[in-house]
Amino acid sequence: MIYLDNSATTQPYPEVVKAYGQVATQYFANPSSLHGLGGKVEKLYRESKKQMAQLLAVDENELIMTASGTESNNMAIKSIAWTFQNRGKHLITTKMEHPSVLNTMAFLEKNGFEVTYLPVDKTGHVAVADVEASIRPDTILVSIMHVNNEIGSIQPIAEIGKVLKQYDHVLFHVDAVQSLSKVPLNIKEMGIDLLSASAHKFHGLRGAGLLYKSGYLRIEPLLHGGGQEAGFRSSTENVAAVVAMAKAMRMEMERMKTEVSQLAALKNDFIAWLTEMPGVTVYSSTEGAPHICCFSVQKQKGEVFVHALEAEEIYISTTSACSSKSPTSDGTLMAMKIPNKEAKGAVRFSFNYDTSASEMVKVKQAITRVIKNLNEVVK
DSSP: OEEOBTTTOOOOOHHHHHHHHHHHHHSOSOTTOSSHHHHHHHHHHHHHHHHHHHHHTSOGGGEEEESOHHHHHHHHHHHHHHHHTTTOOEEEEETTOOHHHHHHHHHHHTTTOEEEEEOOOTTSOOOHHHHHHHOOTTEEEEEOOSBOTTTOOBOOHHHHHHHHTTOTTOEEEEEOTTTTTTSOOOTTTTTOSEEEEEGGGTTOOTTOEEEEEOTTOOOOOSOOSSOTGGGTSOSOOOHHHHHHHHHHHHHHHHHHHHHHHHHHHHHHHHHHHHHTSTTEEEOOOTTSOTTEEEEEETTOOHHHHHHHHHTTTEEOBSSOGGGTTOSSOOHHHHHTTOOHHHHTTEEEEEOOTTOOHHHHHHHHHHHHHHHHHHHHHHO
């Protein structure tokens, strides 16, 4: 089996699964309990948050643990909207965000907010000038993803953050679910006020995510209850998942230091090979994230291509797994003004640090066979 759907989810590291099992079975007490075991669990939980904060170069009190990247995005956008609605009800995002951002924005529009959806160019990038031109006196939030989950384009986050620093009334949220541990990220230097991440995108477990919230920000919580996470997210802490997330983040960010150039070279070689193939249109760039490659094959549907490769025991996806079962065309490619018929044929290959050159030789051979066979069918 060759698994190339890592942008949908990654295989947890064995060490991560082991850490989760140990905590879940031995440190299962509620960290809010007053007894000794509860105290040990609380210490373990805080230590894990401290480790992640150090890796992200932020204060541990600025991290709010969540259950997913989707929850983190919802919390960031809705909480800012509710908290600062008396100051303004205008939000800015792009047309190619993750569904958890776009659908949240749509929800807020139904509740009296106004959203500006910025266009992107043919390479999937938003213009910094467009961001600044959209800012109004009643703008309270700009939300832009760091790395697009479908084509891997890297948005100019640092440049946007620099512009937004000139506007005290505007906060900056970044969806970093696809970039953490793959693309350099400095939260403080980039001027980011809120940032979302998800454990299962870097070999952690599903059910754990985080929201970075700048220390000076006070926001309305989405969940009310026992007051966990300094009152920002009430719910009994998922200690085992958070410990596992900290371990996965540490392992993956350590690998990034020495292996990201190799990963990028592997992806770029794949793009170069695809570019030479007749009837193939590549949407990802060699300047994009090192782990995502999106393309389409002329006259072929994406889901057909996915299942044809599955028969070869190669696992990929039709762009975003979160919306792969939707009958509509891909949002990112449509935002890039890719024709509807062409967009429906798009597929996404997403690699990890363990993807090997020898595996990619087999992948290329399989793609060649699949395209030949599918083309014979449609003749």
